[in-house]
Amino acid sequence: MNIRAFKLSLPIVAAMITTVAIAADPDARARRVGERCWQDVRVLADDVTEGRRAGSAGHRRAAQFVADEFRKAGLKPGGDKGYLQTVQLEARLIDEEKSSLALVLNGERRPLQFGEDGGFSLRGNFVREVDAPLVFVGHGLKLPQYGIDDLAGLDLKGKIVVAFGSAPDSVPGAAGAHFGSAAERWKVYREAGAVGTLMMSNPHTVDIPWERAVRQRLEPFMVLRGVDDQFVGQMVQVMFNPAHFAKLLEGTPHKAEDLLTLLKEGKPLPHFDLAARLHAVQDVQVTAAVSENVVGVLPGSDPVLRDELVVLSAHIDHLGVRGGEEADRIFNGALDNAAGVAVLMQIARDLGKGKAPRRSIVFAAVTAEEMGLLGSRAYVAQAKAAGQRIVANLNSDMFLPIYPLKHLVVFGLEESDLADDARAVAAKLGVEVQADPQPQRNRFIRSDQYSFVRAGVPSLATKIGVVPGSPEAEIERKWQAQRYHGVSDDLSQPVDIGALGGYQELVKRLAVRIANRAEKPRWFDTSVFSKL
Ligand SMILES: [Zn+2]
Incomplete structure (x- = not known):
């Protein structure tokens, strides 16, 4: 190798070394x-x-x-x-102008505000008008293998199940997640004769603030066509603002803050019939x-x-x-x-x-x-x-x-x-x-x-x-x-x-x-x- 050639090759060698170094450097x-x-x-x-x-x-x-x-x-x-x-x-799109949501307590109608109080999730076989009693089931889980039966002693027939989408700490994470999923819950509620659900997220673990989450209801809700419907028989599903939980409890001896404290502590919750009924009108446009x-x-x-x-x-x-x-x-x-x-x-x-x-x-x-x-x-x-x-x-x-x-x-x-x-x-x-x-x-x-x-x-x-x-x-x-x-x-x-x-x-x-x-x-x- 002569001097001239050597000099010329120097930058090339340097470049090669750099390349090798990059390849080896993860x-x-x-x-x-x-x-x-x-x-x-x-x-x-x-x-x-x-x-x-x-x-x-x-x-x-x-x-x-x-x-x-x-x-x-x-x-x-x-x-x-x-x-x-x-x-x-x-695609299912709600027309809230033509729809309504209200609690009925002792015959008195108390309208709920879309967005502020709640909104519809258009799963399952939603029907135009539903009027049904409400039953609060706490975490709403039936898991005998973990000694939990939130439905024990309750009659769910013809009722709308009110629950937090959560599990007590005694249930392992994966089991709580699976059995707490909307589809698994519905299997159990449906078997017990329920006609709908009113779900609240656990305010202590929620990811998305209510204001942002509830906006989703104004977008077309989508379901699969031609694949087994996991929500068959569900006539109404409401997502409800947990901050307004007290409205649901009116006429019962229970206080929202007590139940929310139990929820925060991951403890079991009581379950009982609510005094109010839910009246819902869903005006929905359906397109493929x-x-x-x-x-x-x-x-x-x-x-x-x-x-x-x-x-x-x-x-x-x-x-x-x-x-x-x-x-x-x-x-x-x-x-x-x-x-x-x-x-x-x-x-x-x-x-x-x-x-x-x-x-x-x-x-x-x-x-x-x-x-x-x-x-x-x-x-x-x-x-x-x-x-x-x-x-x-x-x-x-x-x-x-x-x-x-x-x-x-x-x-x-x-x-x-x-x-x-x-x-x-x-x-x-x-x-x-x-x-x-x-x-x-x-x-x-x-x-x-x-x-x-x-x-x-x-x-x-x-x-x-x-x-x-x-x-x-x-x-x-x-x-x-x-x-x-x-x-x-x-x-x-x-x-x-x-x-x-x-x-x-x-x-x-x-x-x-x-x-x-x-x-x-x-x-x-x-x-x-x-x-x-
Ligand atoms: Zn995402």
Whole structure:
């Protein structure tokens, strides 16, 4: 090598060293991948997709983008129209001008204000006019295995059940979440002869302030068409403001503050007939709607195991655009859940290149999560009808890359042996696994993994965790209070790019590990879900 050549090559060598250093430096890799993911978030959560409301043109645009990226990544189409899977929906819109809600006490009618006091959830077989007695059932759970029967001694026939959507502390988190879900509750209430429900959230653990939550009632409520209706026989469902609980108790010897204290302490609540009846008139416009899941498949390399599917899921849809005075009315849903979909796409790109794992991996970017996990339920129903065997689900929803990835919350950690996989993968990356720190918020049943769980599939949902009381915990608290389901969950918020990329790597490794397992995943015998 002569001097001249040597001199010339110096910057090249330096450049090569830098490249090698980047490749070996996991933080640099995480940032690079994070940047790539964020690029996709910018497309998905752009104002042009108008908040990706299920059934909207904006959602369709986002879904088409995901489909194109799945194709480029080399996935096989898994929908009925290429990568797109049609989901048949029914949209129900209340006309509050023509509707009413009132308590009737000793023959005296006391009108309730929509928004201020409550609003309708248009599930089940809503009927135009309902007039029925109310019965308060406390937490409203019937779980003999935990010594709980809130319905004991009560007659529910022809009545509207009034309950808090909560469970006493004596019930383990997952069981409380599952049996406390609206669908499981309705099974029990219906069997006992009830005709409707009036539900209040636990004001001590609620995520979304009442004012924000109750606004949802003015948007079209969506249900699946053609898939078993979990709310059959439910003629009316009211969501009621827990701050106005006292109105319901009038004419009884009970005081709202006493019962709310018991609720706060996680203790059992009394149950009794209320003195008031509920009179409801629901004027509802019903229209058919269609939205799309996006499904791509990476076929497994093992001739036998490839028939077993490991499904990675994330919802595309968000809340759309809302009327109102505010200048910004677009709910961009950058972290809820464009980021989850971006991670799915980037995993597809990475895995599409190399040798496939033994089992097949399905990438399911689903619609209508915000409407009640409808897209994932439709996906599971269609897979079942086609005789497919889903053996595991990993869901990413609002995994919050807003602080460094040092801890990983794993929802469902106590339920199946997928926990071992999560622990092994996290340990390798120097990430500490956490069980759900707030089981009373029911997150295990509040996103798409629950559609799989209900179908008997061992599932996990993951998000980046924080140490309680740390500055990161405060960042998360603020995010939940200010940005969750708000217009400010948009592209201008601060994001930890390294955490975004690190999370992608973690979920990718977890998916590959599960797809390569010798035995298919199974529920622990102690899990309530092993008996579904
Ligand atoms: Zn959401």
